[in-house]
Amino acid sequence: MDNPFLVEVTRGPLVESRHRGSVSVVDADGSTVLSIGDVDRRVFPRSAVKALQALPLLESGVADKYGLTDEEIALACASHSGEPEHVRVAQSMLAKAGQDVSCLECGAHWPMGEAANRALAAEGGAPSALHNNCSGKHAGFICLACDGGHDPKGYVSPNHPVQRMVREALEDATGACHTMENSGIDGCSIPTYAIPLPSLAFGFAKFGTGVGLSSEGKAAAERIRKAVAAHPFMVAGTGRFDTRLMETLRERAFVKVGAEGVYCAALPGLGYGIALKADDGNARAAEAIMAGLILRLLPLNDEERAAIGKMAQPVFRNWNGIEVGSLRLNPALLG
Amino acid sequence: MDNPFLVEVTRGPLVESRHRGSVSVVDADGSTVLSIGDVDRRVFPRSAVKALQALPLLESGVADKYGLTDEEIALACASHSGEPEHVRVAQSMLAKAGQDVSCLECGAHWPMGEAANRALAAEGGAPSALHNNCSGKHAGFICLACDGGHDPKGYVSPNHPVQRMVREALEDATGACHTMENSGIDGCSIPTYAIPLPSLAFGFAKFGTGVGLSSEGKAAAERIRKAVAAHPFMVAGTGRFDTRLMETLRERAFVKVGAEGVYCAALPGLGYGIALKADDGNARAAEAIMAGLILRLLPLNDEERAAIGKMAQPVFRNWNGIEVGSLRLNPALLG
Numbered sequence: 001m002d003n004p005f006l007v008e009v010t011r012g013p014l015v016e017s018r019h020r021g022s023v024s025v026v027d028a029d030g031s032t033v034l035s036i037g038d039v040d041r042r043v044f045p046r047s048a049v050k051a052l053q054a055l056p057l058l059e060s061g062v063a064d065k066y067g068l069t070d071e072e073i074a075l076a077c078a079s080h081s082g083e084p085e086h087v088r089v090a091q092s093m094l095a096k097a098g099q100d101v102s103c104l105e106c107g108a109h110w111p112m113g114e115a116a117n118r119a120l121a122a123e124g125g126a127p128s129a130l131h132n133n134c135s136g137k138h139a140g141f142i143c144l145a146c147d148g149g150h151d152p153k154g155y156v157s158p159n160h161p162v163q164r165m166v167r168e169a170l171e172d173a174t175g176a177c178h179t180m181e182n183s184g185i186d187g188c189s190i191p192t193y194a195i196p197l198p199s200l201a202f203g204f205a206k207f208g209t210g211v212g213l214s215s216e217g218k219a220a221a222e223r224i225r226k227a228v229a230a231h232p233f234m235v236a237g238t239g240r241f242d243t244r245l246m247e248t249l250r251e252r253a254f255v256k257v258g259a260e261g262v263y264c265a266a267l268p269g270l271g272y273g274i275a276l277k278a279d280d281g282n283a284r285a286a287e288a289i290m291a292g293l294i295l296r297l298l299p300l301n302d303e304e305r306a307a308i309g310k311m312a313q314p315v316f317r318n319w320n321g322i323e324v325g326s327l328r329l330n331p332a333l334l335g
Numbered sequence: 336m337d338n339p340f341l342v343e344v345t346r347g348p349l350v351e352s353r354h355r356g357s358v359s360v361v362d363a364d365g366s367t368v369l370s371i372g373d374v375d376r377r378v379f380p381r382s383a384v385k386a387l388q389a390l391p392l393l394e395s396g397v398a399d400k401y402g403l404t405d406e407e408i409a410l411a412c413a414s415h416s417g418e419p420e421h422v423r424v425a426q427s428m429l430a431k432a433g434q435d436v437s438c439l440e441c442g443a444h445w446p447m448g449e450a451a452n453r454a455l456a457a458e459g460g461a462p463s464a465l466h467n468n469c470s471g472k473h474a475g476f477i478c479l480a481c482d483g484g485h486d487p488k489g490y491v492s493p494n495h496p497v498q499r500m501v502r503e504a505l506e507d508a509t510g511a512c513h514t515m516e517n518s519g520i521d522g523c524s525i526p527t528y529a530i531p532l533p534s535l536a537f538g539f540a541k542f543g544t545g546v547g548l549s550s551e552g553k554a555a556a557e558r559i560r561k562a563v564a565a566h567p568f569m570v571a572g573t574g575r576f577d578t579r580l581m582e583t584l585r586e587r588a589f590v591k592v593g594a595e596g597v598y599c600a601a602l603p604g605l606g607y608g609i610a611l612k613a614d615d616g617n618a619r620a621a622e623a624i625m626a627g628l629i630l631r632l633l634p635l636n637d638e639e640r641a642a643i644g645k646m647a648q649p650v651f652r653n654w655n656g657i658e659v660g661s662l663r664l665n666p667a668l669l670g
Contacts, residue, residue, distance in 0.1 A: 012529075014379070014529050016529075017596065017614065018614050018615065020615075044351050108654065110453070117452075117456075118453065119456070121454070121456040122456045122459065182349065185346075185657055186653070187654060188653070189657060280352055280354050281344065282616075318522045318524060319441065319444050324519060324520045324522070325519065
C-alpha cells in the first residue's frame with residue numbers, strides 16, 4: 001500500500017518536494033479515530049516514546065526518593081538542544097544518584113541547538129555526553145539503576161535491568177511485543193523497537209488518560225505530563241517545535257518528536273493518542289502533520305488556531321527574508 | 336505516475352525510512368540512456384546548475400580579463416562550506432572586479448561546514464555574505480556585471496543584464512524555456528527555473544562534451560570542468576560528497592548537488608549528462624543515487640569502485656560508533 005502525499009513544499013508557483021506518510025489516532029479503548037496510509041508497517045518510534053520510557057522512573061518511586069524536580073522529570077523525556085540549562089539539569093539529576101557525566105553511555109555530540117553549539121565553541125568548550133540530546137533520559141536511567149542497587153554500567157544494553165524495565169513499560173503501554181526480532185539500536189545506544197503506529201497511538205492515549213494503566217502508572221503518566229507542560233523548554237529548547245507547541249497548549253497536548261520523521265502525542269481532553277511517520281524520515285513533514293492533526297482535532301481559540309496554523313503550514317523565506325515558498329498540508333489531513 | 340523507491344534506510348533488521356525519486360541520463364545528442372520514474376515533472380535545479388550559470392563568465396572573456404584563477408572559477412560553481420579558503424577566494428574575486436563584500440546580494444549565513452561554523456564562533460566572528468555557500472557564484476555575477484559596464488546593484492533580479500545572460504545560457508544548454516511561469520526565487524535570491532530532468536541531463540551532456548555548444552561555450556565548459564577537477568575542495572568543502580567524489584574521479588566526472596534532493600552530473604568520457612531528484616528533497620538519498628549511477632555507468636578500478644560503493648551504500652554509526660543501520664539502493668538502480 002502506498003502512503004498518500006501529506007505534505008507539499010512549494011517554490012514560486014510550483015510544488016518542489018513532496019512527503020508521504022501515515023497517521024494513526026486511537027482512543028484509550030483502542031478504537032481507531034483516524035487512520036491514514038499503511039499503519040500496519042512497523043515504525044521505530046525512536047525518541048518519540050521517551051515519556052513512556054520514563055514511566056518506570058516515576059512508577060518505581062525513584063523520582064520521589066531522589067527528589068527529582070519537575071524540570072528534571074521533563075528533561076528525562078527530552079530530546080534537548082544542549083543549551084546550558086539542559087546541561088545543568090542533567091548534571092543535577094546525575095548528582096542526585098551520586099553519579100556524574102562519566103556514567104553516561106549515550107555518547108557525546110555538539111549541542112543540537114545552533115546558538116548553544118556556537119556558544120560552546122566560543123567559550124573554547126568541547127561537547128560531552130551532557131550535551132547529547134538524550135542526556136536527561138540517560139540520567140533518569142542511571143537514577144533507576146542506582147536506586148535498584150544495580151551497577152549502572154552497561155545500562156544501555158537490552159539485558160540490563162533498566163532496559164528490561166523500560167521494555168516492559170513500553171509493552172504494557174502499547175500492547176505490542178518488543179523483541180529482538182523488531183529491535184534496532186538507537187542513536188544513544190539503547191534498544192528501539194519497531195511497532196505499528198496504532199500500537200504507539202494506543203500507548204499515548206493511555207499515557208494521556210491513565211485508562212488501562214496501573215494506579216502507579218496512571219500517577220506516573222500524570223506527573224510526567226504536568227512536569228512537561230510546566231517546563232516545555234526542557235523537552236526540546238529555544239525555538240523548537242515541541243517547546244513552542246506545548247508553551248501554547250500546556251496540559252492540553254503532550255507532543256514528542258522522534259528521529260526519522262516520527263511524532264507521537266497525547267490529547268488528554270479528548271482521550272486520543274496520535275502516532276505518525278513521514279516515510280522519508282523528514283522532520284519538517286512530521287512537524288507539519290502533527291500541527292495539522294492538532295488543528296483538526298483539538299478545540300482551539302482564534303489565537304491558538306493562528307499560532308498552530310503557522311506551524312502546520314509555514315511560509316519559507318530565504319537568507320534575505322524574501323518569501324520563496326511554503327509548506328502545504330493535504331487538505332484531507334485537515335478534515 | 337508514482338516514482339519508485341530508490342533508497343531504503345535500514346535500522347537493525349528492518350527498513351526505517353524510504354526515498355522515492357526520478358532519474359534521467361541523456362547523451363549529447365539528446366537520446367535517453369536511462370529513465371526512471373516521472374521525468375516529465377518540472378524540477379527546480381537550484382544549485383545543481385551553478386556550472387551552467389557560470390558559462391557567461393567564461394564565454395564573455397571576463398574571467399580571462401580579470402585574471403580569474405582555476406580556484407576562483409571552481410568557486411563560481413560552488414555551494415561551499417564557508418571555510419576560510421572559500422571566503423578568501425570569494426574576496427579575491429570581488430577585489431578583481433574592484434568590489435567587496437558590500438556588493439554581494441546573496442544574504443549572510445553561518446558557514447555550512449560545522450567545523451568552520453564553530454571556528455568562526457570561536458574567534459568571535461559573525462557570518463557575512465562571504466560565508467554564504469553561493470558567494471563564489473555571486474562574485475562571478477559581479478565580475479560579469481562590472482566588466483559589462485553594468486551597475487552590479489540588483490544583479491539578482493531576473494531583469495538585470497546578468498540574470499538575462501545567465502537565463503540565456505541555461506536555455507541554450509538545456510533547450511528548455513525559462514520563463515516567469517516556471518520560476519521561483521532561490522535561497523540566494525536569484526531566479527531558479529523548474530524544467531524536466533531530461534532537459535537538465537541534456538544540458539550536462541553538452542557541458543561535458545561541448546557538443547551542441549558554440550565554440551566559446553565549448554571552451555568555457557572545458558575550462559570550468561578542468562578548474563573544478565583541479566580544485567574539488569572549492570566547489571564544496573571538507574568531507575563533502577562533491578569534493579570526495581571529484582577528488583577520486585577528477586575530470587572523469589563533474590558532479591554538483593542542489594538543494595531539495597537534486598543532483599546533476601556530466602560524465603565526459605561517456606558523453607552522458609545525469610539529472611536526478613529525490614521526491615522529498617532529501618540530500619542523503621540524492622547523494623546515494625548519484626554514487627549508484629556512477630557505479631553503474633562509469634568504468635572504475637577496484638579501488639574507485641570500493642570508495643564510491645561506500646558513498647552509494649553507506650553504513651550508519653551512532654554517537655558511540657556502533658553500527659546501527661545502512662543505506663541500500665534499489666538493485667534496479669545499479670543495473
